[in-house]
Amino acid sequence: MEKRNRPAQTRRRLYFVTSQKLYEFNRGYKDKTYFCQNGADFNHFAPATNIFCDKPDDIRNIKGPVIGYFGAVADWIDWKLIKFLAEKNQFSIVIIGPLFKLREFPVKRENLFYLGEKDYGVLPDYLQCFDVCIIPFLKNKLTSACNPIKMYEYxxxxxxxxxxxxxxxxxxTIKTSKTYQEFYDNITLCLNNDDAIQREKRIHFARQNSWMQRVRSIRSVIEPRLEQ
Incomplete structure (x- = not known):
């Protein structure tokens, strides 16, 4: 049977990166690299704006105000910061997520509650109970290139x-903090001065950064090249 020579196929590669740091790192491929941040399933988390369902049993009786985090419980969290916040003894801190490269939960305080890993489907049930949400990451090479998905979910x-x-x-729409004291002060400020206008600004931002919007952005890059 005669073998036919097939024309070599040219592979056209496109790169999508989720942070400015990664975009700069890949500047050698700048004509093929596109900046597309993370997003969130907006419709999944939006109901948690208000108390929309029964509170889960393991958070129902935790005294408020509640400062909450969900995500990997890992070594990139600043555990000294968590200890500092807990020692202020002005609120309850709830942390949800799987242990990652940690044998046990690193900090123990009476007002600090580790609730373990939860299914993605019930995260809004817990989020509705949070008065303020935190992303207490160490600042290092790893986190400098991190665009946290939980930011959009919150x-x-x-x-x-x-x-x-x-x-x-x-x-x-987010308050960043350079010191432990500033982090604590920002929590206190949000607990005492939040209002409907600020909440609506956050919701609007999240809606504009949903996964649906990200898909539209990616398609706008890919589809013209497919036509070519």
């Missing part, structure tokens, strides 16, 4: 969000 519910001074979190 904002989908209109929740105040306090972070350490992460480059990707320096946006109008």
């Amino acid at each position: 904002l989908s519910a209109g929740k105040p969000v306090i972070t350490t001074d992460l480059e990707e979190c320096r946006i109008e």
